[in-house]
Amino acid sequence: MEQLNVQKLIATAKALVAEDKGLLAMDESTGTCNQRFAAIGIPQTEDYRRAWRELIVSTKGLGNNISGAILFDETIRQQTKDGTPMLKVLTAAKIIPGVKLDMGAKPLAGHPGEKVTEGLDGLRERIAEYAGLGLRFAKWRAVFNIDDGLPGHTCIAVNASALARYAALCQEAGLVPIIEPEVLMDGNHTLQRCAAVTEEVLRTVFAELNLQGILLEGMLLKPNMILPGKDSLQQTSVEEVADATVKCLLRVVPAAVPGVVFLSGGQSSALASARLNAMNVRFKSQLPWALTFSYSRAIQQTALELWHGEDSNIAVAQQALLHRAQCNTEARRGSYTSDMENT
Ligand code: 13P
Numbered sequence: 001m002e003q004l005n006v007q008k009l010i011a012t013a014k015a016l017v018a019e020d021k022g023l024l025a026m027d028e029s030t031g032t033c034n035q036r037f038a039a040i041g042i043p044q045t046e047d048y049r050r051a052w053r054e055l056i057v058s059t060k061g062l063g064n065n066i067s068g069a070i071l072f073d074e075t076i077r078q079q080t081k082d083g084t085p086m087l088k089v090l091t092a093a094k095i096i097p098g099v100k101l102d103m104g105a106k107p108l109a110g111h112p113g114e115k116v117t118e119g120l121d122g123l124r125e126r127i128a129e130y131a132g133l134g135l136r137f138a139k140w141r142a143v144f145n146i147d148d149g150l151p152g153h154t155c156i157a158v159n160a161s162a163l164a165r166y167a168a169l170c171q172e173a174g175l176v177p178i179i180e181p182e183v184l185m186d187g188n189h190t191l192q193r194c195a196a197v198t199e200e201v202l203r204t205v206f207a208e209l210n211l212q213g214i215l216l217e218g219m220l221l222k223p224n225m226i227l228p229g230k231d232s233l234q235q236t237s238v239e240e241v242a243d244a245t246v247k248c249l250l251r252v253v254p255a256a257v258p259g260v261v262f263l264s265g266g267q268s269s270a271l272a273s274a275r276l277n278a279m280n281v282r283f284k285s286q287l288p289w290a291l292t293f294s295y296s297r298a299i300q301q302t303a304l305e306l307w308h309g310e311d312s313n314i315a316v317a318q319q320a321l322l323h324r325a326q327c328n329t330e331a332r333r334g335s336y337t338s339d340m341e342n343t
Contacts (some may be wrong), residue, residue, distance in 0.1 A: 009218025
């Protein structure tokens with residue numbers, strides 16, 4: 001890799017996890033964004049998606065807590081009502097823009113119940129266009145379902161290989177890859193099962209990253225926390241989740257990686273903050289990498305419900321969005337308290 005790219009990748013990765021900030025994932029595909037809108041009765045049109053994304057990027061002060069925003073292709077090409085490109089609004093707020101590059105998880109042939117993430121065809125050309133538009137990092141998400149005998153080795157292997165191929169193409173063009181292998185919360189499995197599966201997934205992913213020569217200093221890992229399945233009868237304390245998650249990461253994530261940026265995966269906003277906080281309270285001084293957030297639902301959901309598609313609700317929705325970003329900055333510092341939920 002050219003020396004220039006190495007320096008650029010390291011600088012961007014460091015900037016994304018600097019100053020107690022975290023990332024905002026606002027890269028829901030059109031289908032996912034429409035589902036979120038439909039669930040609360042917001043019309044599912046391009047203009048409503050544009051208005052929602054404008055509300056987010058124009059929230060005053062967001063850049064104090066958010067280092068980078070992951071965007072969907074549609075948003076990258078949209079403008080605010082007054083004609084300013086969304087990308088310009090973000091960079092003026094000192095938020096680094098990134099892009100979702102995968103084309104979604106599709107059924108894995110021959111493996112019922114499992115998925116493989118697609119999007120490698122033509123990826124070099126797509127990345128070149130995004131780099132030209134000023135995007136500086138990217139995201140690719142693979143999903144793993146826990147069930148009887150699942151995920152299987154094939155599903156883990158093919159997804160890990162695709163994650164590494166995507167990461168190599170990103171780094172070749174100077175974009176920092178965010179590697180997102182998500183073990184889903186669906187099901188009634190225990191925390192221990194989630195830990196075992198996540199450890200196997202992450203081991204396989206890092207073996208592939210190594211095989212394909214990925215610069216560890218110029219990437220970020222976006223994993224799930226170690227949690228019991230959402231239908232499990234054995235729910236666990238915030239501290240147990242923090243301990244199990246950090247234990248797993250210490251076993252498999254090389255110290256050269258600058259940061260781990262969690263997904264929220266369907267946890268409530270308050271739990272996503274409390275669990276990240278507990279990890280930082282208990283372990284921060286002993287960890288080689290930053291532990292921070294790259295949440296979508298856990299930052300956006302309350303604000304989306306408050307907005308409800310109405311201009312008259314923009315200010316109150318922006319306040320709620322900023323508040324969640326602030327709670328998560330405090331969680332990264334290890335100084336979040338549940339009292340913050342009432343402010
Ligand atoms: P959630 O925080 O809602 O899990 O979304 C994170 C993400 O980027 C999913 O790809």
